[in-house]
Amino acid sequence: MITPTIFYFDVKARAEPLKVALSLKNVQYDYQVVPWESIKNFEEYPFGQAPRYKDDTIDMVQSNAILRHIGRKYGLYGQGLEQQAEIDMIVDGVDDLTVKTYKPTLIDKSEESQSAYWATHGEPSSKKEKNGGAHWALLDAVIKRNKGAYATAGVTTHSDR
Numbered sequence: 001m002i003t004p005t006i007f008y009f010d011v012k013a014r015a016e017p018l019k020v021a022l023s024l025k026n027v028q029y030d031y032q033v034v035p036w037e038s039i040k041n042f043e044e045y046p047f048g049q050a051p052r053y054k055d056d057t058i059d060m061v062q063s064n065a066i067l068r069h070i071g072r073k074y075g076l077y078g079q080g081l082e083q084q085a086e087i088d089m090i091v092d093g094v095d096d097l098t099v100k101t102y103k104p105t106l107i108d109k110s111e112e113s114q115s116a117y118w119a120t121h122g123e124p125s126s127k128k129e130k131n132g133g134a135h136w137a138l139l140d141a142v143i144k145r146n147k148g149a150y151a152t153a154g155v156t157t158h159s160d161r
């Protein structure tokens with residue numbers, strides 16, 4: 001059996017949820033930092049993007065698809081259609097918010113960019129404004145609705161990223 005491997009850059013972004021999901025199940029994994037040019041090898045990176053994930057049965061890309069694969073494989077995908085649908089919903093909601101954090105935290109770390117991010121996606125009073133569905137207060141409410149620290153009550157799922 002080969003050790004699951006995540007191929008990504010030396011940056012904390014789209015591979016983080018994969019690391020968290022594997023760690024939740026104490027799965028040992030390798031993390032390989034790849035050079036930017038390597039992702040344009042479309043045999044290995046079909047969309048010319050990372051992260052890529054490889055384990056004993058699969059070699060794949062698209063971070064949320066990888067997350068679901070890990071969820072199914074290691075029992076992090078809840079039970080039944082309803083829990084799985086809810087997990088998918090939360091993962092998509094988290095993704096919308098995560099994408100918005102890249103500019104102020106990784107790309108343009110200026111105070112201006114960070115203030116603009118917080119005004120639209122963090123400041124509680126702006127939750128009813130146009131924010132692309134990405135707002136910490138909205139995500140917080142979804143998690144509270146599940147009555148616990150975990151996104152889905154009583155179940156550790158791959159949405160707990």
Ligand SMILES: N[C@@H](CCC(=O)N[C@@H](CS)C(=O)NCC(=O)O)C(=O)O
Pocket residue numbers: 013014039048049050051061062063064
């Ligand atoms: N939908 C993809 C997006 C992946 C993505 O945007 N990867 C970026 C790095 S965070 C990338 O590889 N960009 C290079 C490019 O688009 O040419 C996923 O979730 O895996």
